[in-house]
Amino acid sequence: MAIDISLVRNLPLFRQMDPAALSRLMTRATPRRVLSGETVFEQGAEAAAFYLLLHGRLKVSQVTPDGQQVIVRVVHPGDLFGFARALARSDYPGTARAAVESIVVSWPMADWDAVVENNPRLAINAMQTIGQRLDEAHTRLREMSTQEVERRVANAVLRLAEKAGRKEESGTRIDFPITRQDIAEMTGTTLHTVSRLLSAWEGQGLVEGGRQKLTVIDAEGLARIADPEG
Amino acid sequence: MAIDISLVRNLPLFRQMDPAALSRLMTRATPRRVLSGETVFEQGAEAAAFYLLLHGRLKVSQVTPDGQQVIVRVVHPGDLFGFARALARSDYPGTARAAVESIVVSWPMADWDAVVENNPRLAINAMQTIGQRLDEAHTRLREMSTQEVERRVANAVLRLAEKAGRKEESGTRIDFPITRQDIAEMTGTTLHTVSRLLSAWEGQGLVEGGRQKLTVIDAEGLARIADPEG
DNA sequence: CAAGCTCTTTGCGTTTGCGCAAGCTGCGGG
DNA sequence: CCCGCAGCTTGCGCAAACGCAAAGAGCTTG
Numbered sequence: 001m002a003i004d005i006s007l008v009r010n011l012p013l014f015r016q017m018d019p020a021a022l023s024r025l026m027t028r029a030t031p032r033r034v035l036s037g038e039t040v041f042e043q044g045a046e047a048a049a050f051y052l053l054l055h056g057r058l059k060v061s062q063v064t065p066d067g068q069q070v071i072v073r074v075v076h077p078g079d080l081f082g083f084a085r086a087l088a089r090s091d092y093p094g095t096a097r098a099a100v101e102s103i104v105v106s107w108p109m110a111d112w113d114a115v116v117e118n119n120p121r122l123a124i125n126a127m128q129t130i131g132q133r134l135d136e137a138h139t140r141l142r143e144m145s146t147q148e149v150e151r152r153v154a155n156a157v158l159r160l161a162e163k164a165g166r167k168e169e170s171g172t173r174i175d176f177p178i179t180r181q182d183i184a185e186m187t188g189t190t191l192h193t194v195s196r197l198l199s200a201w202e203g204q205g206l207v208e209g210g211r212q213k214l215t216v217i218d219a220e221g222l223a224r225i226a227d228p229e230g
Numbered sequence: 231m232a233i234d235i236s237l238v239r240n241l242p243l244f245r246q247m248d249p250a251a252l253s254r255l256m257t258r259a260t261p262r263r264v265l266s267g268e269t270v271f272e273q274g275a276e277a278a279a280f281y282l283l284l285h286g287r288l289k290v291s292q293v294t295p296d297g298q299q300v301i302v303r304v305v306h307p308g309d310l311f312g313f314a315r316a317l318a319r320s321d322y323p324g325t326a327r328a329a330v331e332s333i334v335v336s337w338p339m340a341d342w343d344a345v346v347e348n349n350p351r352l353a354i355n356a357m358q359t360i361g362q363r364l365d366e367a368h369t370r371l372r373e374m375s376t377q378e379v380e381r382r383v384a385n386a387v388l389r390l391a392e393k394a395g396r397k398e399e400s401g402t403r404i405d406f407p408i409t410r411q412d413i414a415e416m417t418g419t420t421l422h423t424v425s426r427l428l429s430a431w432e433g434q435g436l437v438e439g440g441r442q443k444l445t446v447i448d449a450e451g452l453a454r455i456a457d458p459e460g
Numbered sequence: 461c462a463a464g465c466t467c468t469t470t471g472c473g474t475t476t477g478c479g480c481a482a483g484c485t486g487c488g489g490g
Numbered sequence: 491c492c493c494g495c496a497g498c499t500t501g502c503g504c505a506a507a508c509g510c511a512a513a514g515a516g517c518t519t520g
Contacts, residue, residue: 062368066459068376072368087361093368116354120347123357127346130360131317137367138292138302138323144374145418146298149477179497188375193477195499211486211497229296379507409467423507425469441467441516462520469514476508484499490492 003029003105007054011078013129016121025115025122029105034058036177040082040096040104047084047092049106053077056102057164057176061185062094071185073133074099076163080129085112099176144188152187153197154226157207161216170208170217177212201225233259233335237284241308243359246351255345255352259335264288266407270312270326270334277314277322279336283307286332287394287406291415292324301415303363304329306393310359315342329406374418382417383427384456387437391446400438400447407442431455 003026008014014022031054034040040051043063058075072094075081084092107115116123143152157174165172180194187194198214201207206222208215216222233256238244244252261284264270270281273292288305302324305311314322337345346353373382387404395402410424417424428444431437436452438445446452 062372064372064376065457066376070372070375072371086357087365088358089361089365093365113354116357117350120350120353123350123353124343124346127316127353127357127360128318130357130364131319134360134364134367135317135319135323137364137371140371141302141367141374141418142292142294142300144371145300145415146294146296180499181497185375188371190478191498192479192500195497196477199499209498227295410469411467420508421468422470422509425467426507429469439468463518464520465516465518467514467516469512471511471513472509474507474509476506478503478505480503481501482499483501485497487494487496489494 003031008052011052013052013078013080013125014122015125017119018121021119025107025119028111029107031103031105034098034102034104036098036100038098040098041092043093043095044091047082047090047109049109050083050085050112051081051096051104051106053079053081054103054105056104057099058096058102058104059099059182060094060096069185070188071182073136074160074164080126082106083112083126085109086126086130099178149187149189149193150197151226151228153183153189153194154222156183156187157214157216158219158222158226160214161219165216168215171215172219173213173215178214179212233261238282241282243282243308243310243355244352245355247349247355248351251349255337255349258341259337261333261335264328264332264334266328266330268328270328271322273323273325274321277312277320277339279339280313280315280342281311281326281334281336283309283311284333284335286334287329288326288332288334289329289412290324290326299415300418301412303366304390304394304416310356312336313342313356315339316356316360329408379417379419379423380427381456381458383413383419383424384452386413386417387444387446388449388452388456390444391449395446398445401445402449403443403445408444409442 005023005026008026009022034056040058053075055077058081060072060075060081062070062072075096081096082092084090116126143155160174161172164175166175180198181191184191184194198207198209202209206218208217235253235256238256239252264286270288283305285307288311290302290305290311291299292302293299305326311326312322314320346356373385390404390408391402394405396405410428411421414421414424428437428439432439436448438447
């Protein structure tokens with residue numbers, strides 16, 4: 001079953017792409033519904049396909065040999081993910097798990113090279129996507145190297161609010177279930193410390209918490225914690 | 231002055247590339263010699279060109295708003311760098327500084343899109359390069375999140391030895407001048423801690439230090455520190 | 461060959477945030 | 491409707507690593 005082009009035509013990834021080529025591309029795609037908690041692929045598995053997230057939210061995590069987990073990134077609608085081939089790998093470096101019910105489409109990984117070669121615009125867009133991801137990774141590296149935990153967590157929360165925020169009466173609600181543990185794994189700290197911080201911030205009226213919920217009330221104030229100077 | 235193709239033909243980046251296309255590409259390139267300590271480009275400067283390192287060694291660093299420095303990566307011969315355009319940025323995200331006298335070649339950034347569009351193989355290779363870099367960044371993120379300082383430093387030293395090591399009688403010497411400060415900035419710690427660790431390791435016969443020098447004597451032993459389990 | 465700068469070492473006090481432990485709470489399933 | 495579990499909170503002690511400080515050593519330059 002082919003996917004309606006109207007669903008994807010406006011994604012930045014496909015901008016400037018020839019409609020005919022896009023149409024051809026989509027006929028090769030397979031859609032899939034992923035329930036909350038299910039995985040799209042798992043770390044170490046053979047990379048048989050690459051994916052695009054149409055709807056929902058995924059968390060990509062890596063597990064260290066000794067069992068520690070780290071959240072490498074959050075996949076938002078419109079993001080390409082799982083293109084291990086682009087990294088010249090044959091297996092997936094991480095596990096992609098749905099935080100909420102999601103819709104993904106996939107292509108056989110074998111198509112990747114051909115797709116890239118026949119769609120230079122897409123190749124450039126894909127490269128920019130990876131590039132931005134690299135940029136994000138460097139930003140997080142820089143933060144992890146130089147900032148103490150409180151600032152890192154503030155930055156992470158602000159980013160989440162920006163990327164996945166939904167305006168509500170009281171503030172900006174992060175629009176998918178996220179645990180303290182998740183935030184800890186994104187910032188390289190423990191769930192205890194995150195909990196303490198969020199509690200403290202809640203006391204100052206900066207955020208409002210709850211079970212798997214988080215709403216930013218005073219983004220300005222948080223930003224002041226994230227970056228005391230500027 | 232055009233650059234001799236024989237210098238670059240064997241680089242992984244240009245593998246599988248049409249010799250004629252490569253030749254055409256190289257006629258647009260400008261070579262430059264960079265003395266130790268000089269910068270190729272600086273953070274925030276307009277990205278006017280992208281580069282390939284032919285010889286030498288560069289350190290790419292970023293400075294945080296409050297003046298802290300972080301070494302984002304080391305550029306080895308054969309590496310492409312400074313392709314901000316691929317990241318969809320108009321300025322360089324970091325500063326590239328020569329650790330030793332180096333030779334770089336550059337192309338006008340304006341050529342980037344055309345180069346990528348006309349050389350799909352190169353595009354794929356470039357993407358893989360960025361992909362690998364992303365992978366490295368994730369590895370470092372994972373390490374910074376889960377490992378204590380000693381393991382991180384051990385990992386960093388092992389990677390340096392692998393990427394830039396030169397066999398010598400006693401062990402593997404890191405083949406460019408590197409300070410404790412550099413290592414600290416690569417691992418997110420302080421030069422003091424690095425100094426202490428290296429001293430301790432020297433006492434155990436794992437490494438041999440010196441001013442801007444570092445030789446790995448017992449890689450096995452270091453690996454055991456880097457990864458106490460398997 | 462001496463001066464001087466940069467890099468390195470080492471000691472000591474301090475702090476951050478981790479680890480452990482125990483108890484609480486909101487939500488979904490039976 | 492109530493039970494049970496996953497997720498959250500909080501207290502306390504401790505260790506890792508930072509920050510500061512001061513002194514020592516290896517290149518380089520004049």
